Amino acid sequence: MTSTTSITTTPDQNTQAIHPFRIDVPQEQLDDLSARLAAARWPDEVPGVGWSRGVPVAYLKDLADYWRSGYDWREHEAALNRHPQFTTSIDGQTLHFLHVRSPEPEATPLVLLHGWPGGVVDFLDVIGPLADPRAHGGDPADAFHLVIPSLPGFGFSTPLAGPGMNVARMAGLFVTLMSRLGYDRYGVQGYDTGAWVAPEMGRQAPDHVIGVHVNALLTFPIGAEGELDGLTEVEQQRWQAMQDFNDGYLQCNSKRPQTVAYGLHDSSVGQLAWIVEKFKELTDPKDGLPEDSVDRDRILTDVSVYWFTGTAGSAAQIYYEEISANSWPTAQRGTVPTGVLVSAHDVTIRRWAERDHAIVHWTELDMGGHFLSMEEPEALADDVRAFFRKV
Numbered sequence: 284m285t286s287t288t289s290i291t292t293t294p295d296q297n298t299q300a301i302h303p304f305r306i307d308v309p310q311e312q313l314d315d316l317s318a319r320l321a322a323a324r325w326p327d328e329v330p331g332v333g334w335s336r337g338v339p340v341a342y343l344k345d346l347a348d349y350w351r352s353g354y355d356w357r358e359h360e361a362a363l364n365r366h367p368q369f370t371t372s373i374d375g376q377t378l379h380f381l382h383v384r385s386p387e388p389e390a391t392p393l394v395l396l397h398g399w400p401g402g403v404v405d406f407l408d409v410i411g412p413l414a415d416p417r418a419h420g421g422d423p424a425d426a427f428h429l430v431i432p433s434l435p436g437f438g439f440s441t442p443l444a445g446p447g448m449n450v451a452r453m454a455g456l457f458v459t460l461m462s463r464l465g466y467d468r469y470g471v472q473g474y475d476t477g478a479w480v481a482p483e484m485g486r487q488a489p490d491h492v493i494g495v496h497v498n499a500l501l502t503f504p505i506g507a508e509g510e511l512d513g514l515t516e517v518e519q520q521r522w523q524a525m526q527d528f529n530d531g532y533l534q535c536n537s538k539r540p541q542t543v544a545y546g547l548h549d550s551s552v553g554q555l556a557w558i559v560e561k562f563k564e565l566t567d568p569k570d571g572l573p574e575d576s577v578d579r580d581r582i583l584t585d586v587s588v589y590w591f592t593g594t595a596g597s598a599a600q601i602y603y604e605e606i607s608a609n610s611w612p613t614a615q616r617g618t619v620p621t622g623v624l625v626s627a628h629d630v631t632i633r634r635w636a637e638r639d640h641a642i643v644h645w646t647e648l649d650m651g652g653h654f655l656s657m658e659e660p661e662a663l664a665d666d667v668r669a670f671f672r673k674v
Contacts, residue, residue, distance in 0.1 A: 292461035304368040308591050320351040323552045338556045359584040373456050385414045387426035390467040395431045398475020400558045403431050403631045404585045408660035425668040431606035436597035438588050443597045449604035466509025474499040485619030494674035495506035498624040498655050502635035506642040519669035522629040558586050565653035567628045577657045628652035644670045
């Protein structure tokens with residue numbers, strides 16, 4: 284039996300309990316959003332600078348107007364609710380997750396982990412092909428039972444249980460979640476923050492994680508002698524792109540996440556600009572508009588989840604925990620077989636990835652960007668299948 288659940292939930296006293304969950308945003312919140320968008324106070328801008336100094340006013344006005352008068356949250360809320368959703372509490376942290384069981388009884392359990400500024404919405408286009416390949420012209424032997432959590436502090440996995448919710452702690456929660464769901468052996472796929480959490484799950488539970496597949500993986504030099512020698516031309520370009528990247532949002536999130544939260548939590552236009560800028564900067568083609576790569580409604584569904592759950596601040600805390608609190612994952616090399624998918628936008632450097640992970644599968648695409656599950660879902664699904672056939 285499915286129950287209608289409000290946006291936030293209270294951890295159950297029975298810490299083993301798993302509750303059906305259904306998204307049902309109160310109408311007054313939709314009305315409030317519409318009123319805020321209609322009454323937005325727009326700033327001036329320097330003429331002729333385009334996107335070079337942030338999101339242009341004309342573009343954002345148009346997008347905000349569509350969010351208010353053209354976008355239908357109820358339609359996309361219903362689309363999310365077509366997938367079974369649940370909540371549970373582990374170590375005081377509420378976890379929300381989609382649990383889509385394949386019709387193939389021998390399917391492989393697989394965790395899908397999102398990043399920032401994303402959520403479970405990111406994976407909507409790959410759920411069907413991965414869970415039911417037979418219905419999508421694929422091989423039923425490639426089927427997966429899917430567990431798609433909202434990272435702690437993101438979406439409906441709120442509120443944060445407290446400080447210290449870093450990559451290692453998130454990984455431990457998801458290892459416990461898979462055990463609670465009865466899965467002893469499973470794979471993990473992740474991008475961005477998920478590409479840090481997924482390998483950490485492998486480090487913590489190598490007897491349970493059969494393989495880790497990542498995209499949008501960041502790799503860094505560690506000061507070892509000769510590690511910059513002999514980089515290919517493409518790798519040199521990637522390393523330069525990492526050094527040149529405008530990390531203003533990262534600095535704000537990692538150093539003053541609570542202060543940033545006031546503007547984003549109170550201003551729907553501010554939240555929209557904060558996220559849509561990332562869709563502009565991190566998608567392919569780089570010179571296109573965000574909706575050239577990801578459907579405009581999908582972008583707004585992602586933004587809407589952040590807005591309705593009020594998670595601008597709590598979702599930013601992972602940056603503080605990993606950067607300002609100095610809890611960045613250790614350089615201890617993982618032992619679980621790992622596959623890496625590199626999009627045209629990614630800056631992943633193979634030798635540094637192989638230093639940290641047991642790489643057995645490597646694919647480079649000439650298309651796609653940071654949000655591959657939305658930009659090129661077929662390519663992502665194909666590579667996930669190819670990797671797990673090996674492991």
